[in-house]
Amino acid sequence: MPTLISAEGLYKHFPIRGGIVTSKPAGWVRAVDGVSLSVEVGETLGLVGESGSGKSTTGLLLLGLIKPSGGRILYDGKSIEEFLARNPREFRRRAQIVFQNPFASLNPRMTVRDIIGRGMKLHGLVKNDKELTERAAAILAEVGLREDHLSRYPHEFSGGQRQRIAIARALALNPEFIVLDEPTSALDVSVQAQILNLLKDLQRSRGLSYLFISHNLAVVRHISHDVAVMYLGKIMESSPKEVLFSQPLHPYTQALLRSIPKISFPPEDIENKVIEGDIPSPINPPPGCPFNPRCRKAIDICMIKMPDFREVMPGRWVTCHLI
Amino acid sequence: MEPLLEVKDLATYFYTDEGIIKALDGISFSINEGEILGLVGETGCGKSVTATSIMGLIPSPPGKIVRGSILFKGKDLLSLSEQQMRRIRGKDIAMIFQDPASSLNPVLRVGFQVAEAIWAHLKTPIREAMLKAVELFGLVNIPDPHTAVNRYPHQLSGGMKQRVMIAMALSLNPKLLIADEPTTALDVSIQAQILSLIKILQRDYGSSVLLISHDLGVISTMAHRVAVMYSGLIVEQGRVEGLFQSPLHPYTQGLLAAIPRVDEDISELAVIEGTLPNPINPPAGCRFHPRCPWAMEICKSKRPAFKAVKPYHEVACYAYAD
Numbered sequence: 299m300p301t302l303i304s305a306e307g308l309y310k311h312f313p314i315r316g317g318i319v320t321s322k323p324a325g326w327v328r329a330v331d332g333v334s335l336s337v338e339v340g341e342t343l344g345l346v347g348e349s350g351s352g353k354s355t356t357g358l359l360l361l362g363l364i365k366p367s368g369g370r371i372l373y374d375g376k377s378i379e380e381f382l383a384r385n386p387r388e389f390r391r392r393a394q395i396v397f398q399n400p401f402a403s404l405n406p407r408m409t410v411r412d413i414i415g416r417g418m419k420l421h422g423l424v425k426n427d428k429e430l431t432e433r434a435a436a437i438l439a440e441v442g443l444r445e446d447h448l449s450r451y452p453h454e455f456s457g458g459q460r461q462r463i464a465i466a467r468a469l470a471l472n473p474e475f476i477v478l479d480e481p482t483s484a485l486d487v488s489v490q491a492q493i494l495n496l497l498k499d500l501q502r503s504r505g506l507s508y509l510f511i512s513h514n515l516a517v518v519r520h521i522s523h524d525v526a527v528m529y530l531g532k533i534m535e536s537s538p539k540e541v542l543f544s545q546p547l548h549p550y551t552q553a554l555l556r557s558i559p560k561i562s563f564p565p566e567d568i569e570n571k572v573i574e575g576d577i578p579s580p581i582n583p584p585p586g587c588p589f590n591p592r593c594r595k596a597i598d599i600c601m602i603k604m605p606d607f608r609e610v611m612p613g614r615w616v617t618c619h620l621i
Numbered sequence: 622m623e624p625l626l627e628v629k630d631l632a633t634y635f636y637t638d639e640g641i642i643k644a645l646d647g648i649s650f651s652i653n654e655g656e657i658l659g660l661v662g663e664t665g666c667g668k669s670v671t672a673t674s675i676m677g678l679i680p681s682p683p684g685k686i687v688r689g690s691i692l693f694k695g696k697d698l699l700s701l702s703e704q705q706m707r708r709i710r711g712k713d714i715a716m717i718f719q720d721p722a723s724s725l726n727p728v729l730r731v732g733f734q735v736a737e738a739i740w741a742h743l744k745t746p747i748r749e750a751m752l753k754a755v756e757l758f759g760l761v762n763i764p765d766p767h768t769a770v771n772r773y774p775h776q777l778s779g780g781m782k783q784r785v786m787i788a789m790a791l792s793l794n795p796k797l798l799i800a801d802e803p804t805t806a807l808d809v810s811i812q813a814q815i816l817s818l819i820k821i822l823q824r825d826y827g828s829s830v831l832l833i834s835h836d837l838g839v840i841s842t843m844a845h846r847v848a849v850m851y852s853g854l855i856v857e858q859g860r861v862e863g864l865f866q867s868p869l870h871p872y873t874q875g876l877l878a879a880i881p882r883v884d885e886d887i888s889e890l891a892v893i894e895g896t897l898p899n900p901i902n903p904p905a906g907c908r909f910h911p912r913c914p915w916a917m918e919i920c921k922s923k924r925p926a927f928k929a930v931k932p933y934h935e936v937a938c939y940a941y942a943d
Contacts, residue, residue: 486897560884565843568816571817
């Protein structure tokens with residue numbers, strides 16, 4: 299599969315404002331700290347990590363919604379910086395986003411028709427109001443809602459239905475790439491299944507590429523083709539889904555997969571599966587490998603030198619001294 | 622053996638301007654000594670109302686327990702005065718919540734908050750209670766407990782705050798711990814730490830636990846028995862192995878088929894058609910019937926009774942009527 303969007307050595311450091319008088323930052327939050335990844339055409343890259351690992355920041359960087367502190371992003375072989383400078387509208391049309399909380403991401407004063415139709419209107423994709431209504435109705439049907447929902451407001455819908463509206467809004471501009479930032483985390487499990495199935499169907503019918511951001515490894519396993527595991531702004535491991543879940547290489551991935559409570563009998567012994575310690579602060583990450591304070595396999599070099607992100611087997615990338 | 626807690630036909634309603642929300646509409650279950658009972662279900666099914674009803678913390682108005690009984694060590698909690706209930710709350714029955722940040726007072730040091738609970742119930746001098754707090758912090762694996770007691774909630778991570786809550790819950794050695802989604806707000810790697818802590822404490826202290834969660838993996842790993850709730854009612858309960866390996870109720874079956882697994886590939890997730898019922902005007906008969914693939918005529922008019930289909934495995938469904 300050809301690559302749609304890729305990042306190389308991407309950095310984003312946010313300044314911490316020191317005080318009222320000085321404008322010099324008191325420190326830096328290293329939200330994204332040297333990330334390389336790629337999303338293939340028609341496929342899903344799952345980006346997993348715990349809170350503060352830099353997943354969402356990576357998503358915003360790929361959409362060009364925030365400027366990177368370093369590194370570069372290529373969209374369709376072109377630098378997105380150039381793309382955005384030359385034709386910002388075209389880039390915004392092609393790359394869309396769906397957020398976690400559909401209660402916050404839809405304007406409560408707009409009808410569903412206007413929410414879905416606004417982008418089409420602004421981008422000149424429809425000639426008149428009649429065509430807008432027709433197109434909006436067609437997209438609504440595609441996400442499993444009805445035409446008579448067009449004139450309603452967001453508060454009249456359940457969480458799952460709202461997320462369908464948010465997906466319809468993203469689809470309205472006929473995009474190629476959608477960043478899905480925890481799209482099912484606010485939903486109940488039975489509704490989550492509906493949305494995940496819908497996203498898979500849409501990918502098949504429209505050939506969409508997804509960056510699927512989630513803290514839920516089971517969901518990521520279900521929807522992704524490739525998976526990247528983030529920890530403290532860095533990608534610790536990335537590889538095709540099948541091998542990542544069956545033979546994780548990085549000690550962090552291994553520990554994370556082990557620590558998830560599973561439905562299995564006899565029940566697992568949770569006490570043996572604990573990852574000790576807390577997630578360090580991204581303001582003051584530990585020297586060397588960021589996982590070293592919690593890693594059972596850590597050796598001396600892990601505390602001194604940051605390991606490189608390198609390909610250890612075809613398609614399998616790991617940031618670890620031991621592999 | 623006499624169960625520690627026995628809930629019988631409990632119904633809690635909320636009287637709102639839109640109508641009566643029947644949050645619980647006649648649920649019955651029991652918890653034995655030293656047992657972990659898991660309570661699962663989706664948003665609005667009544668899991669948390671069950672917990673607050675047992676604790677006597679239903680805000681009134683608009684809420685009211687309209688019928689049923691909650692027997693704790695043979696005594697009906699619903700017949701107690703607020704003052705008597707206060708002595709039980711915290712001491713005999715303790716509770717930890719989903720969001721530890723909102724259960725701690727932001728302007729008091731965390732050690733003091735634990736010590737205060739001990740003082741309030743046992744009249745232990747506060748100095749002595751502080752020493753006890755340090756001991757408890759060590760017990761729940763808070764690093765450097767002598768320093769940690771002097772910290773304010775905002776200085777601690779989510780996982781550490783939940784440990785403080787557990788330390789507080791344990792300070793009086795309660796017979797029953799109610800944990801309402803104790804790890805939902807926490808990261809995966811921290812979740813296992815907290816769950817293992819609850820498990821160790823249940824084992825070493827012999828406390829019973831009512832563990833409320835929407836996460837079937839958490840329930841399967843932790844609980845001995847499980848009750849599945851749907852729209853204010855329990856639809857199935859039984860031992861964890863039996864219930865998860867061969868679920869009887871169509872809702873439980875649907876739920877288990879709808880979750881993606883981290884340890885196996887599922888090509889297409891099963892979907893439970895329809896949406897959760899409106900709690901003000903729930904469907905007549907079995908509340909699951911509008912979404913049920915097996916629905917029969919009788920399901921639409923009459924609520925099914927609980928029936929033990931297998932040993933230790935009960936279900937409320939007409940499909941199992943003989």
